[in-house]
Amino acid sequence: MENNATKTAKKLGLVAIAMFGFGYLMVPIYNVFCEYTGINGKTGQIAQSQVSVDDVDPNRLVTVEFDTNVNPALPWKFRAVQFKQEVRPGEIAEALFIVENESDKSVVGQAIPSVAPEQASLFFNKTECFCFINQVLAPGEKKEMIVRFVVDSDLPEKISTMTLSYTFFKALSENDVVSNVKHETTKKNNG
Amino acid sequence: MSEAVLHDDHHDHKPTGIGRWLFSTNHKDIGTMYLVFALIMFFVGGAMSMVIRAELFQPGMQYVDPQFYNSMVTVHALVMIFGALMPAGVGLANWMIPMMIGAPDMALPRMNNMSFWILPFAATLLISTFFMQGGAPAGGWTMYPPLILQLGDGLPYLVFAVHFLGVSSIMGAINIIATVFNMRAPGMTFMRLPLFVWTWIITAFLLIASMPVLAGAVTMLLTDKYFGTAFFDAAGGGDPLMFQHIFWFFGHPEVYILVLPAFGVISQIIPTFSRKPLFGYTSMVYATASIAFLSFFVWAHHMFTVGMPLTGELFFMYATMSIAVPTGVKIFNWMATMWKGSMTFETPMLFAIGVLFMFSIGGFSGLMMGITPVDFQYHDTYFIVAHFHYVIVPGIIFGLMGGIYFWLPKWTGNMYDEKLGKLHFWCSTISVNILFFPMHFIGLAGMPRRIPDYNVQFADWNVIISLGGVAFGLSQLILVWVVIKCVRGGEKAGDQVWEGAHGLEWTLPSPPPFHTFTTPPEVTDATAHS
Numbered sequence: 138m139e140n141n142a143t144k145t146a147k148k149l150g151l152v153a154i155a156m157f158g159f160g161y162l163m164v165p166i167y168n169v170f171c172e173y174t175g176i177n178g179k180t181g182q183i184a185q186s187q188v189s190v191d192d193v194d195p196n197r198l199v200t201v202e203f204d205t206n207v208n209p210a211l212p213w214k215f216r217a218v219q220f221k222q223e224v225r226p227g228e229i230a231e232a233l234f235i236v237e238n239e240s241d242k243s244v245v246g247q248a249i250p251s252v253a254p255e256q257a258s259l260f261f262n263k264t265e266c267f268c269f270i271n272q273v274l275a276p277g278e279k280k281e282m283i284v285r286f287v288v289d290s291d292l293p294e295k296i297s298t299m300t301l302s303y304t305f306f307k308a309l310s311e312n313d314v315v316s317n318v319k320h321e322t323t324k325k326n327n328g
Numbered sequence: 329m330s331e332a333v334l335h336d337d338h339h340d341h342k343p344t345g346i347g348r349w350l351f352s353t354n355h356k357d358i359g360t361m362y363l364v365f366a367l368i369m370f371f372v373g374g375a376m377s378m379v380i381r382a383e384l385f386q387p388g389m390q391y392v393d394p395q396f397y398n399s400m401v402t403v404h405a406l407v408m409i410f411g412a413l414m415p416a417g418v419g420l421a422n423w424m425i426p427m428m429i430g431a432p433d434m435a436l437p438r439m440n441n442m443s444f445w446i447l448p449f450a451a452t453l454l455i456s457t458f459f460m461q462g463g464a465p466a467g468g469w470t471m472y473p474p475l476i477l478q479l480g481d482g483l484p485y486l487v488f489a490v491h492f493l494g495v496s497s498i499m500g501a502i503n504i505i506a507t508v509f510n511m512r513a514p515g516m517t518f519m520r521l522p523l524f525v526w527t528w529i530i531t532a533f534l535l536i537a538s539m540p541v542l543a544g545a546v547t548m549l550l551t552d553k554y555f556g557t558a559f560f561d562a563a564g565g566g567d568p569l570m571f572q573h574i575f576w577f578f579g580h581p582e583v584y585i586l587v588l589p590a591f592g593v594i595s596q597i598i599p600t601f602s603r604k605p606l607f608g609y610t611s612m613v614y615a616t617a618s619i620a621f622l623s624f625f626v627w628a629h630h631m632f633t634v635g636m637p638l639t640g641e642l643f644f645m646y647a648t649m650s651i652a653v654p655t656g657v658k659i660f661n662w663m664a665t666m667w668k669g670s671m672t673f674e675t676p677m678l679f680a681i682g683v684l685f686m687f688s689i690g691g692f693s694g695l696m697m698g699i700t701p702v703d704f705q706y707h708d709t710y711f712i713v714a715h716f717h718y719v720i721v722p723g724i725i726f727g728l729m730g731g732i733y734f735w736l737p738k739w740t741g742n743m744y745d746e747k748l749g750k751l752h753f754w755c756s757t758i759s760v761n762i763l764f765f766p767m768h769f770i771g772l773a774g775m776p777r778r779i780p781d782y783n784v785q786f787a788d789w790n791v792i793i794s795l796g797g798v799a800f801g802l803s804q805l806i807l808v809w810v811v812i813k814c815v816r817g818g819e820k821a822g823d824q825v826w827e828g829a830h831g832l833e834w835t836l837p838s839p840p841p842f843h844t845f846t847t848p849p850e851v852t853d854a855t856a857h858s
């Protein structure tokens with residue numbers, strides 16, 4: 138009898154541990170879900186070869202606005218060369234950004250993109266982006282960075298303007314994964 | 329120590345001195361400790377709510393600064409939920425489940441001891457934050473980031489307190505399931521279990537499935553603040569909203585963890601004082617199980633206003649509404665049990681009927697808030713404060729108190745003072761409605777929750793609410809008086825105590841000897857559930 142009870146308890150203990158794991162599993166599930174549905178403005182990424190010219194809609198122009206932000210922990214300047222651009226859905230477009238390291242140390246940064254309105258983010262795909270990897274800037278270095286993107290021709294008619302927004306923040310080291318990057322803002326606010 | 333305990337197993341005398349409690353492996357003693365601890369925490373949390381009501385007695389800032397006010401709101405909720413309600417439920421389970429299923433004790437008595445003694449330790453961790461740099465948690469019991477991350481030195485203590493409280497309740501839950509699955513007396517089949525045992529099995533599964541998720545969420549808070557992760561920081565690629573999803577995935581099942589044991593208690597009380605078997609026993613079991621199952625799919629009704637897509641809002645609206653169906657089944661079964669019964673209205677029955685009426689008020693306001701478009705008006709106002717206090721205070725707490733009156737003669741061997749019991753019931757019922765009903769009105773009129781000051785248009789109702797609060801708090805002293813009086817003596821109670829009582833626990837003497845059912849009883853339909 139005692140023995141059976143211990144067995145039951147052990148099994149249930151394993152379930153509890155598994156549920157602890159499930160809590161963490163919700164993080165990737167959440168991200169995949171948001172990416173898939175476009176909630177939270179998570180943008181898609183496709184390979185250049187996936188873009189087909191047949192899809193181009195010659196009669197339509199969509200305005201893409203660029204918004205740039207820098208996390209206070211990162212001593213960089215960051216701006217778009219052009220603030221907005223007209224693009225033809227289905228066609229590959231490119232935009233240039235300029236970053237400058239204002240400190241006397243070499244710093245690693247990571248940009249996080251997001252698209253508004255939410256519905257538009259499902260139809261916004263990047264084929265190349267400086268946000269795909271960490272960026273390293275030597276002291277005082279100034280650099281031009283590029284993003285190539287396609288607005289899907291299936292973009293709903295009612296959307297004529299969308300905003301691509303980037304926030305650059307400080308990465309701990311070059312190998313850092315995006316979601317693990319150190320941020321100092323909360324610490325500062327507490328101080 | 330373990331030898332002493334083993335040794336005592338063979339005799340029917342109690343170990344003496346402080347060691348009896350510190351090293352106890354006896355389900356009755358541990359049950360008593362849980363209940364006493366819960367009662368103490370009930371008054372600690374209650375004292376905090378008195379600070380809140382004092383500050384809100386008049387518009388403007390009177391006694392405390394806003395930061396401390398918010399700490400009071402936050403810690404009041406944490407103490408009440410994790411310190412009073414959950415331990416009270418576990419205490420009743422400890423006392424009653426072995427006696428109800430004909431087992432000599434809980435399956436894992438040493439773990440039982442540990443799960444209790446973790447509690448005072450965890451509560452101390454939580455309360456110690458008041459004396460730390462940055463003060464006690466003030467971001468609300470829901471601990472939403474980024475706000476909660478601005479807490480000072482108290483954050484790790486808050487997180488560890490939640491961890492320990494979680495571990496304690498998970499161990500308690502495991503113990504209950506291990507006991508019921510392995511230690512039922514011969515003939516005590518699952519469908520003969522008293523409903524209180526059933527509601528606790530289901531609650532225990534809810535606990536095991538949801539508490540670890542909360543533990544995960546608060547661990548992420550901790551690593552976000554101190555170890556450079558960015559689960560909830562947008563700047564780091566995380567998302568603060570994700571915390572709300574993880575929290576409420578735990579949070580909604582948690583409200584059923586609190587309420588189901590109380591439902592179990594009134595499912596024992598109502599048949600006893602209606603002198604009829606419970607109507608629709610099987611449907612009660614299935615309704616309870618479906619409530620528990622559905623509770624994992626409604627969490628985002630706490631997040632209607634965060635900007636979910638329409639399909640999400642609709643899904644969670646319909647899922648929330650659907651819980652009303654099994655809940656309705658239960659309410660109607662209780663009413664059908666009373667229908668044409670020879671009812672008497674002793675204190676436990678009064679509390680049970682009080683639950684039926686007043687839990688339903690909270691259930692209805694819950695349904696209102698479950699309608700997405702109108703929830704935009706109710707969200708974060710006093711309306712929601714009214715909702716959850718109706719389901720919790722005259723719902724859960726009244727249910728648990730009914731259980732205390734119901735079983736107190738069994739535990740002590742003495743009848744409690746019926747006059748005082750009734751006085752306690754009526755004082756509590758009148759004051760609880762003065763306290764919480766007007767919150768519906770000021771909520772609908774737009775008074776926000778968790779704010780220490782308010783527009784003068786709400787002043788009159790707040791005076792009434794505060795007076796109701798003081799009256800409710802004072803009424804609870806009657807309970808303490810009744811319990812102390814009953815423990816010290818009184819009219820002797822018979823084995824069966826109540827004329828209409830059925831079930832194994834009523835075949836034992838009152839008070840039951842230290843060790844009961846060391847040889848398992850034979851259970852037949854006649855001795856099975858009431």
Ligand code: HEM
Nearest residue numbers: 583587629630691694695697698703706707708712716719
């Ligand atoms: C018919 C059953 C119920 C329904 C439909 C329901 C629905 C809801 C909804 C929609 C909210 C969110 C309100 C808002 O933030 O705007 C809510 C909040 C809440 N409910 Fe219920 N509820 C029900 C039963 C219960 C029960 C049984 C409990 C407790 C045992 C409970 C405890 C709470 C609590 C504590 C909150 C507030 C959470 C917070 O801090 O924001 N509810 N309920």
Ligand SMILES: [Cu+2]
Nearest residue numbers: 579580629630
């Ligand atoms: Cu809920």
